[in-house]
Amino acid sequence: MSDTPKERLPGDSAPYEDDDIHIVHSQLLREKDEPSEGFSPVPMLLLFLFGGLVFWGGVYIANYSGDFRWDIYNPEWKPGMTEKVAEKPPLMVTGERLFKNNCQACHQANGAGVPGAFPPLAGSAWVVGDEARIVKILLRGLTGPIEVEGNSYNGNMPSYGENGAGWNDYQIASVSTFVRASWDNGAPEITEEAVAAIRGETADKSGAWSGEEILGAHPL
Amino acid sequence: MSPLLSFFSNIDPQRETQVSPKVALSEVDQQMRVPAIMFTTFAICWLLVGTFFAIVASFKMHSPNFLADWEFLTFGRARSAHLNAMAYGWSNNAIFGVGLWVMARLCKAQIRFSGLLIIAGIFWNVAVVIGIFGILTGGLTSIEWLEMPKQVAPLLAFSYILIGMWGILMFRYRERGHVYVSQWYILGALFWFPWLYVVAQTMILFEPARGTIQALTNWWFAHNVLGLWMTPMGLATIYYLMPKVLGRPIYSYYLSLLGFWSLALFYNWAGVHHLIGGPIPAWLISCGIVASVMMVIPVVVTAINHHMTAVGNARAVWCSPTLRFIVFGAMSYTLASFFGSWMALRDVSLVTHFTQFTVGHAHHGVYAFFAMTMFGGIYFMMPRLLAREWPSATLIKVHFWFSGLGIGMMIVGLQLGGWIQGLNLNNPDIPFVSSDPETMTVIKALVPWLFSRSVAGMLLTIGHFAFFVNFAWMLIGPRAVRYKEGPTLLGNTEGKGA
Numbered sequence: 147m148s149d150t151p152k153e154r155l156p157g158d159s160a161p162y163e164d165d166d167i168h169i170v171h172s173q174l175l176r177e178k179d180e181p182s183e184g185f186s187p188v189p190m191l192l193l194f195l196f197g198g199l200v201f202w203g204g205v206y207i208a209n210y211s212g213d214f215r216w217d218i219y220n221p222e223w224k225p226g227m228t229e230k231v232a233e234k235p236p237l238m239v240t241g242e243r244l245f246k247n248n249c250q251a252c253h254q255a256n257g258a259g260v261p262g263a264f265p266p267l268a269g270s271a272w273v274v275g276d277e278a279r280i281v282k283i284l285l286r287g288l289t290g291p292i293e294v295e296g297n298s299y300n301g302n303m304p305s306y307g308e309n310g311a312g313w314n315d316y317q318i319a320s321v322s323t324f325v326r327a328s329w330d331n332g333a334p335e336i337t338e339e340a341v342a343a344i345r346g347e348t349a350d351k352s353g354a355w356s357g358e359e360i361l362g363a364h365p366l
Numbered sequence: 367m368s369p370l371l372s373f374f375s376n377i378d379p380q381r382e383t384q385v386s387p388k389v390a391l392s393e394v395d396q397q398m399r400v401p402a403i404m405f406t407t408f409a410i411c412w413l414l415v416g417t418f419f420a421i422v423a424s425f426k427m428h429s430p431n432f433l434a435d436w437e438f439l440t441f442g443r444a445r446s447a448h449l450n451a452m453a454y455g456w457s458n459n460a461i462f463g464v465g466l467w468v469m470a471r472l473c474k475a476q477i478r479f480s481g482l483l484i485i486a487g488i489f490w491n492v493a494v495v496i497g498i499f500g501i502l503t504g505g506l507t508s509i510e511w512l513e514m515p516k517q518v519a520p521l522l523a524f525s526y527i528l529i530g531m532w533g534i535l536m537f538r539y540r541e542r543g544h545v546y547v548s549q550w551y552i553l554g555a556l557f558w559f560p561w562l563y564v565v566a567q568t569m570i571l572f573e574p575a576r577g578t579i580q581a582l583t584n585w586w587f588a589h590n591v592l593g594l595w596m597t598p599m600g601l602a603t604i605y606y607l608m609p610k611v612l613g614r615p616i617y618s619y620y621l622s623l624l625g626f627w628s629l630a631l632f633y634n635w636a637g638v639h640h641l642i643g644g645p646i647p648a649w650l651i652s653c654g655i656v657a658s659v660m661m662v663i664p665v666v667v668t669a670i671n672h673h674m675t676a677v678g679n680a681r682a683v684w685c686s687p688t689l690r691f692i693v694f695g696a697m698s699y700t701l702a703s704f705f706g707s708w709m710a711l712r713d714v715s716l717v718t719h720f721t722q723f724t725v726g727h728a729h730h731g732v733y734a735f736f737a738m739t740m741f742g743g744i745y746f747m748m749p750r751l752l753a754r755e756w757p758s759a760t761l762i763k764v765h766f767w768f769s770g771l772g773i774g775m776m777i778v779g780l781q782l783g784g785w786i787q788g789l790n791l792n793n794p795d796i797p798f799v800s801s802d803p804e805t806m807t808v809i810k811a812l813v814p815w816l817f818s819r820s821v822a823g824m825l826l827t828i829g830h831f832a833f834f835v836n837f838a839w840m841l842i843g844p845r846a847v848r849y850k851e852g853p854t855l856l857g858n859t860e861g862k863g864a
Contacts (some may be wrong), residue, residue, distance in 0.1 A: 176853065177388065178613035181546060181606055186618040196663050203656040214649035222646045
């Protein structure tokens with residue numbers, strides 16, 4: 147330190163005296179002692195206040211903890227309360243959404259398909275009538291040459307079942323119902339139960355269907 | 367003694383120190399001199415950088431065309447640069463400077479390897495520079511409080527470990543005897559911060575956890591940086607300097623004890639209240655709310671402890687630059703924490719969530735409490751490290767008044783405006799924006815309050831410049847300043863205070 151009047155050499159082991167400080171650090175002389183602690187007791191009133199707070203905390207957790215379940219998001223939930231099962235929207239509503247997001251790109255919004263590439267859904271004998279055809283195709287996909295309404299197609303319809311997009315019965319039923327009811331197709335809805343039954347029957351099937359397989363089992 | 371023996375006796379950390387207490391303090395000050403001054407200098411530079419980005423971001427809120435042609439100053443980047451410059455630049459450097467110095471003084475250990483501290487400190491600041499640069503060039507992450515590109519995280523963590531380990535080792539080799547309350551807080555924080563930072567980085571950016579767990583981790587981290595890093599460091603500084611400057615003991619050891627352990631117990635849970643109404647299991651949110659309300663316990667205890675220590679010394683508090691800032695910080699801590707507990711209630715959160723009210727609250731905690739406390743700490747520490755006095759009492763007054771009034775105006779403006787914003791947002795009859803200039807909209811009601819925030823920001827900028835000039839003047843000023851006699855006080859104290 148440049149302000150030190152008496153230079154101390156490195157390694158000088160002579161201890162500092164308080165007198166040295168007077169010169170070196172006038173600041174330290176006016177410095178108060180290092181902080182210490184008093185031992186006043188905690189005020190009684192505070193303990194009552196904290197007791198009250200802890201009690202409130204316990205009551206709050208008891209009332210709004212949703213039984214500590216991971217799947218309860220409503221703080222007002224009580225163990226006896228009948229759980230409101232999430233209502234599924236009508237098949238047509240979900241079906242329209244699924245169709246727009248998944249099918250429309252190929253089969254087009256008007257269901258007419260693209261001639262020579264993607265077969266039509268509107269007015270197609272494949273989708274109306276026997277409900278097993280559309281459900282089977284959705285569950286496993288369809289590949290190879292087929293003929294729809296007088297035109298030939300040779301493409302790949304992807305699977306939306308276990309080995310594809312993994313849709314559940316409700317989703318398959320929704321989109322099938324939507325396709326069968328739109329564009330003046332006028333076919334009745336397909337229920338979830340019907341899809342479940344067909345899914346059970348075709349559980350052993352591996353790979354996509356061919357056109358002959360489908361038509362052999364369910365002629366137009 | 368042979369040279370070898372004397373070498374070993376010299377590096378023995380538990381070597382008896384046979385010096386009187388004040389000499390020991392003076393030796394600690396001298397040994398901490400270079401690292402503490404370095405950290406403080408970095409901190410003040412970051413404070414100015416952060417202030418610049420804050421002003422840019424604030425102006426863009428009410429005048430979107432301001433600097434709109436500069437890609438690297440778009441709102442998202444300027445705001446994140448502000449947050450990170452303040453959190454990792456200003457706050458952490460201030461903590462490394464003031465916090466470690468307080469720890470060193472209380473431990474009175476033989477300080478070794480302070481060169482390590484300097485190298486780690488330089489690496490830390492290089493990492494923050496790279497991080498801020500990454501944010502400005504568009505490499506920012508979408509995680510609040512962790513916006514710096516994840517590539518700098520290992521460098522930050524590594525530099526921190528060198529600094530934190532150094533603090534912990536210093537405590538290990540402290541002078542035997544009573545451990546003071548400030549030491550508990552600093553030791554706790556030195557362990558808490560790396561735990562928070564490493565877990566958050568790992569679970570969000572390096573090995574991402576699934577879904578809402580990321581959001582939970584994010585708010586656990588962001589709230590705890592304030593609660594388990596800045597708060598204990600701020601409280602440690604208050605606990606050290608308040609009795610130190612006044613020359614009175616802290617009111618009650620038992621209250622200190624209760625305050626520390628209740629903070630350690632409850633604060634860690636509180637961050638979840640940022641997700642009230644979110645897709646998080648109800649029990650987690652309820653626990654977060656209860657813990658937030660339980661924070662009343664440490665806050666009341668600490669407030670009583672500080673109040674009973676300082677009571678009756680208003681004159682000394684007012685005249686000491688250190689205590690003016692420290693007491694401002696301590697009062698803000700109490701008030702901000704009560705607000706925080708109240709805001710965590712579901713019914714209140716319904717209004718304040720997603721509004722400027724939260725922003726006001728954040729500045730209440732980080733600036734009005736933490737930053738003001740650190741200013742006070744720097745005002746006390748620098749004269750001891752440099753063996754000089756602050757050159758200008760006027761600049762200290764300018765700093766105090768502009769910072770105090772500026773932050774007061776910002777908090778009132780943002781919280782009133784935020785409350786109105788929240789009520790408007792919850793009212794379906796009031797549109798968010800409207801093409802009809804006559805219609806009352808949420809935005810139109812909010813803009814004047816946002817404007818008041820910019821004005822408050824300008825006041826803070828003036829205060830920070832006064833601080834910077836005073837600091838630079840002290841550090842590199844002419845010799846006359848160095849030999850200025852007596853302490854720089856803000857009034858006549860009849861010999862009290864420092």
